[in-house]
Amino acid sequence: MQPARTDTTVHSLGKLGARIKGFGPVLGLLALCIAGTLLNGDFATIDNMMNVLTRTAFIGIIAVGMTFVIISGGIDLSVGSMAALIAGCMIYFMNQLAQGVAGDLAPLTMLVLGIAMALVLGAGFGLMHGLLISKGNIEPFIVTLGTLGIFRAVLTYLADGGALTLDATLSDLYSPVYYTSVLGAPIPIWIFLFVAAAGAVILNRTTFGRHVQAIGSNEQVARYAAINVDRVKILTYMLLGVCVGIATVLYVPRLGSATPTTGLLWELEAIAAVVVGGTALKGGEGRIIGTVIGAILLSVISNILNLTSIISVYLNAAVQGVVIIAVAFLQRGRK
Amino acid sequence: MSVAVGFEAICKDFGAVRVLHGVTFSLSPGRVYGLLGENGAGKSTLMKILAGYESVSEGQLLIDGQPQRFSSSRAAEAAGIVLIHQEFNLAEHLTVAQNMFLGHEKTRGWLLDEAAMNQEAARYLRQVGLDISPDTKIRDLIVAEKQLVEIAKALSRRARFLIMDEPTATLTSSETQRLFAVMAQLKADGVTILYISHKLDEVERNTDEVIVMRDGRFVTRELTASLTRQQMANLMVGRELSDMFPTKTAVAPDAPVLLKVEGLSVSGWAKELSFEVRAGEVLGFAGLVGAGRTESFEAVLGLRPRSAGVITLNGKPVDIRTPKQAMQHGLTYLSEDRKGKGLHVNLGLRENLTMMTMERYARPWLDVKAEKAALATAVQDFNIRTGDLESRARMLSGGNQQKLALAKYLHSDPRVIVLDEPSRGVDVGAKRDIYFLIHRLAAEGRAVIVISSELIELIGLCHRVAVMRAGSLQTTLGAEHLTEEELIAHATGTH
Numbered sequence: 069m070q071p072a073r074t075d076t077t078v079h080s081l082g083k084l085g086a087r088i089k090g091f092g093p094v095l096g097l098l099a100l101c102i103a104g105t106l107l108n109g110d111f112a113t114i115d116n117m118m119n120v121l122t123r124t125a126f127i128g129i130i131a132v133g134m135t136f137v138i139i140s141g142g143i144d145l146s147v148g149s150m151a152a153l154i155a156g157c158m159i160y161f162m163n164q165l166a167q168g169v170a171g172d173l174a175p176l177t178m179l180v181l182g183i184a185m186a187l188v189l190g191a192g193f194g195l196m197h198g199l200l201i202s203k204g205n206i207e208p209f210i211v212t213l214g215t216l217g218i219f220r221a222v223l224t225y226l227a228d229g230g231a232l233t234l235d236a237t238l239s240d241l242y243s244p245v246y247y248t249s250v251l252g253a254p255i256p257i258w259i260f261l262f263v264a265a266a267g268a269v270i271l272n273r274t275t276f277g278r279h280v281q282a283i284g285s286n287e288q289v290a291r292y293a294a295i296n297v298d299r300v301k302i303l304t305y306m307l308l309g310v311c312v313g314i315a316t317v318l319y320v321p322r323l324g325s326a327t328p329t330t331g332l333l334w335e336l337e338a339i340a341a342v343v344v345g346g347t348a349l350k351g352g353e354g355r356i357i358g359t360v361i362g363a364i365l366l367s368v369i370s371n372i373l374n375l376t377s378i379i380s381v382y383l384n385a386a387v388q389g390v391v392i393i394a395v396a397f398l399q400r401g402r403k
Numbered sequence: 404m405s406v407a408v409g410f411e412a413i414c415k416d417f418g419a420v421r422v423l424h425g426v427t428f429s430l431s432p433g434r435v436y437g438l439l440g441e442n443g444a445g446k447s448t449l450m451k452i453l454a455g456y457e458s459v460s461e462g463q464l465l466i467d468g469q470p471q472r473f474s475s476s477r478a479a480e481a482a483g484i485v486l487i488h489q490e491f492n493l494a495e496h497l498t499v500a501q502n503m504f505l506g507h508e509k510t511r512g513w514l515l516d517e518a519a520m521n522q523e524a525a526r527y528l529r530q531v532g533l534d535i536s537p538d539t540k541i542r543d544l545i546v547a548e549k550q551l552v553e554i555a556k557a558l559s560r561r562a563r564f565l566i567m568d569e570p571t572a573t574l575t576s577s578e579t580q581r582l583f584a585v586m587a588q589l590k591a592d593g594v595t596i597l598y599i600s601h602k603l604d605e606v607e608r609n610t611d612e613v614i615v616m617r618d619g620r621f622v623t624r625e626l627t628a629s630l631t632r633q634q635m636a637n638l639m640v641g642r643e644l645s646d647m648f649p650t651k652t653a654v655a656p657d658a659p660v661l662l663k664v665e666g667l668s669v670s671g672w673a674k675e676l677s678f679e680v681r682a683g684e685v686l687g688f689a690g691l692v693g694a695g696r697t698e699s700f701e702a703v704l705g706l707r708p709r710s711a712g713v714i715t716l717n718g719k720p721v722d723i724r725t726p727k728q729a730m731q732h733g734l735t736y737l738s739e740d741r742k743g744k745g746l747h748v749n750l751g752l753r754e755n756l757t758m759m760t761m762e763r764y765a766r767p768w769l770d771v772k773a774e775k776a777a778l779a780t781a782v783q784d785f786n787i788r789t790g791d792l793e794s795r796a797r798m799l800s801g802g803n804q805q806k807l808a809l810a811k812y813l814h815s816d817p818r819v820i821v822l823d824e825p826s827r828g829v830d831v832g833a834k835r836d837i838y839f840l841i842h843r844l845a846a847e848g849r850a851v852i853v854i855s856s857e858l859i860e861l862i863g864l865c866h867r868v869a870v871m872r873a874g875s876l877q878t879t880l881g882a883e884h885l886t887e888e889e890l891i892a893h894a895t896g897t898h
Contacts, residue, residue, distance in 0.1 A: 273769040275761040282758060285747045292706065292736070292744045293758045293811070294726035352749055 092398065093345055093361040100368050108375040118254060120371045121364070122246075125256035126151075126315040127334060128363035131341035132267040133311030135359045136304045138342050139271070141284040141351030142201065142208040144305065147312050148334030149219035150193050154316040155326035156223040158186045159232045166235040175241050182238075186320075187313040193219075194309025198302030216335070224328040233325040246321040256318045260360075263314060268356040270307075280304055284351025333385065340392045341366055346399070366391070405432030405593055406483050406564045408453060409465030410621075415448055416460045422448050424619045425462065432563070435586065435596045437610035437627065439603075439639050441802070441830030445619040446599050450566045454486035455479030477506070483563035487553045487570065493541045500524035500537035503556045527555040531585045546692065547578035554585060564595045571605060572828055575691040575856065576891060583609055601830060602857075603632040617641055640832045647835050648863035649842040651685075651882065658682045659718070661850040662734065662819045664703060667712030672698035673874040676712070680819070680850040685841060687865035688854040689890050695874040696854045697739060700821050704729045704736045716819065730759060733818035737808055739827060739854070741801075745808040748797035752789065753778045755796050755807060760815050781810040786836050802833025809840065820844060821852045826860060838864055858887045872896050 104111035130147050137144050162182040165173055173181075193215070200211045226232060234242065248255055271277040279300045282290040291297050320326070345362030347354025366388055373381045409429035415422050423445045430436055440446045451457040452464065455473030463470045466482055473479040476486070493502050500521045509516045509523075524537035533551045541549065550570055557565055571579045586596055586609060600606055606613060607627060615622040615638045623638060630638075658681040667676040672695040680686040688696045701707040703714060705723045714721055716732050723729045729736070738744035747755055753774050757764050764770050764777075778792055785806040789799055796804060805825065813820065822841070826834045841864060845851050855861050861868050862885045870877045870893035877893045891897075 269768070273765070274767055275765040275769070278754065278758070278761055278765070278769070282747055282750065282754070285749050286743070288744045289747050290758075292726065292738055294730045295758070296725065296727060 093358055093365060093395075096344075096395075097361055097365045097368065100365060100372065104368065104372045104375070107372065107378070111372065111375055116371070116375075118249075118257070120367050121257045121260070122254045123371075124363050124367040125260040126319050127337045127341060127367070128260045128360060129263045129311050129315040129318070130308070130334060130338040131345075131359045131363045132263050132356055133308030134338045134342050135267065135345070135347055135354055135356055136271065136280055137208075137308050138339070138347055138349060139284045139351055139354045140280045140301060140304045141287065142301065142304065143339070143349075144197065144212045144308055145209065145335050145339075146193075146197070146212040146216040146219055147308070147338055148331040148336075149216045149223070150190070150309070150312050151316045151319065151331035151334055152326060152328070153219040153223045154186050154189050154193075154313055155320050155330055156226050156232050157189055158182050158316065158320060159234045159324075159326055160226060161185050162238055163232075163235050166238055175238055178238060179242055183317050186317050187310055190309035190311070190313025190316070191306050192309070193312075194306035195302060197309070198305035201305070202298035202301045220328065223326065223330070227327060229328065231325045231327040234320065239321075239324040242321040243324065244321070246318060259314065259318060263311065264356055264360045271356055276300065276303065281353060285353070336385070337363075337366060337388070340388060343392060344395045348399075406595060407432050407465075407467050408484075408564065408595075409468070410449070410453075410462070411465060412462040413449065413452065413459055413464065414461035415445075415452065415457065415619075421460075422619050423452075423460075426616070426619070426621045427462075428614060428621050428624060429465070430595060430597065432595050433590065433593045434611045435590050435598060435609060437606035437613040438597055438599045438616065439606065439613055439635060440616035440622075441639055441800075441832055444616040444639075444830075446616055447568060448619075449616070450486055450568065450597070450599065453479070454484055454566055456486065480560050480562075483561060484566070485557040485560055485562040485564070486566040486568070487550075487557060488568060491549050491553055493549055493552065495542040496540065498538045498540055499528070499535065499544075499552055499555075502541055502552065503527065503537075503559045507560070523559065524555070527559045528552075530558060530588075531555045532581060547574045547581070550574065550578075550582065551585065554589075558589075562594065564597070565589065566597045566599070568599045569601065569828060570598070571600065571602060576858075577691075577895070579605070601828070601834075603635050604859075606635065607632055615639060636831050639830070647831075647838060649839050651866060652683070652842070652846060654681055654684045654866055658684065660715075661717055662852075663715040665713045665715070667699060667702065667714075668710045669695065669698050669702040669707060669874075670710045673702070673871075676871075676876050678869055678876065678879065680852055682818075682848045682850055683845050684867070685845050685851045685853060685865045687861040687868035688852060688871060689856075689858065689861055689868050690871035690894050692856065694871040694894070696871050697823055699871075700736055700823065700852070700854065704734065704821075706736075730815055730817070733816075734821070735759075735812045735815065735817040735819070736821040737812045737823060737825065739824035741804055741808055741828070746796050746804055746811070748804070749795060751795055752782075752787075752792060752799075752807060755811050756781055756814060758811060777814070781807075781814070785810045785840070800830075802829040802836075805829050805833065806836065809837065813844070817849070819850045819852070821854070823854045824856065825853060826855070826857065858890050861885070861890065862887070870894050 110116055134144060162178050165178040165181060197211055197215065200206050201208045245255055250258060279295050282295060283297055283300055287297060341363035342359050343349055344365055345355065345358030347358060369387055369391060370384045373379055373384050373387065379387060410426050412425040412427055413423055414425055426449060438446050448457060452459055455476040455478050459472065464472065494505065503524045504520045509519045521537040528535065528537060531551045531554050533548060533555065535548065544552065570582060574582060590596060598610055610627045612624060613627050613630065613635060614624045660679045660681050663679040665677045668674045676699055690696050698707060702709040705725045705728060714723060716734060721732050723732065742748055756778050757774050764774050782789065782792065787803050787806045789803060796807060799807060825837050829837065841851050841853065853864060867879055867881055868885060868890065869879045870890060872894055880889060
């Protein structure tokens, strides 16, 4: 239809435009880092960087799973409560083992069983969400709003309103998972990197990933194209559940306890990371690398607030909220 | 008060792509114009400029001789120019009257004056010959009624210049007749109508003058009476269209039956449907909108529950519960709703092409190179015109989207292919490509079922045509009995 010359110009212009858009979060992150360095010399230290990244790991891992759910056109509001409940169950279970309920086990075995339980529980909760949403045909917003309440209430009940604290021996054995560094970086950072890399490969290089995008882009078209929509949806929620499980496994050794405020507002941060990273909330497309940058960007903001006194650290969530709305504003023209 | 419209060297750019290259022509009031052109010729863009949905990049729009720039569709409406979209702009949950007055509500003080709006709406509904209550909800109307509501809505905005984009694409023949009667009435009332359609017989019957566009340029204008349909088609594509349909090759007498359906019932849509189709055969399905053709095949594919029926594929009875199982048995169905069910318009061409056959490209890691190669081949085989293999499906014109959809559904190499309205909203050139493709598929020993509302197409294409009415099969006509009169008689039950 058009002369070939115009086509190529458009083509490269379009690509350039897309590239600049894709770099938006990166540019934002760079700008923040420069601002942070100027405001406080401690910001640019290796220690502080590692600290920020380690804190990012929990939200980041959950956000990777959340990216799948959101691209498929769903949402999960329950992840913070789910993390709290998994943490509580895991501690409760390991304490029972430590008291010899299952006979005489080596502490390491108890730990491995506890970790396995956290992952299975995450997958199980995800399965429950997926079944209610696909087979039960209920809005994901409603299902996960319901479980958001249920999970946290059950944890509060288990903890009797207080804290569930991990057995001291196990705690000593477990805490290195959070505090040890391998090749110069703490373990959570490595796991975060691994989860993100695996997520990116699954999203872009597997049938499942392609189907997730297809369903989010247009569910009817996917159904007519012989895609098992229900199965794919259930799997996205299970994947997210496992990610929450992994995040919890890394989080428990940090404090060694679970309380009714564990994981509070994590859903906000995880969803925010996904959105800031450029994934459209209505689904269809998104990128894991964007989510990773989004998650880091949000924790850098909170870190800068901690290090400087320009804005009170109590306003952290408010600043993050402003960032989310600003990003959504910048993306509003996109389809 | 009539509206005279003039286009002066109108250019339109989308980014760096120029889609209109200096279009100049004028339209005098009180006439019915047919605007012809293949998909991608720039008709819709030009009309969107006239109706205030798009701005002009260069050139001038003259309304009654005065240069005008409409900042919005509302501004165009104020000048009496209304565009009726192919996809309606009606809020499904609101009533007819509420839709008609949307954005122009009548009020009494702070409150809505429903009574006055209903009363006035009823008047306009009568004018378009629509016998429904103004407080009917839009979602309870059939497509044809929605179309008429759109026209009534335009009239309620004092439209003096009505642009209709493919108004009959989804209408049955009787509904089409009704629409044409309304159009004639409007013309008598002094309304100018600009009518975009791919159905040349309708253009021939209803317009005073045709304007032809090609590749974003004005080509010619002729009095309708001075042109034959063949000449119109030739002007649109810019070359001689010798014949739309390939010659039919007779089905071998010993060709095996590939698909046999016995006693298929779909609650609310079809009862006791039985038919069979053989290798190398093109079987048509005729019927009015709502006769249950689409729903029956959706049930065969497992997209919708069946209440009864035995399906035999290749001589073996099969129990198909999901489209996936259907595909594994070599049966595929391309929906009539291209954007809603057939293609992921926001995904790339490559992703669309391989969507149903991912297992071929991902084991388990996706082989993007192989996907790209497959796309390059498909673009050749199906004659898909695209400047960029990496572009998204929505960037293609309607005809090329349909070819991509066909490529996608044929990519799994099915033996039995069901095509629902395969040439809807497709230009003449692409139509011809699709017809030849259908015959090629049959010649390769596949069975093809074509559901269509275009009788000419069924007659030109099919070996046999099954006619459905109100959920049951009326008759199956062999090639020797295929005439428009015969098909209409069975479809409407006036045989």
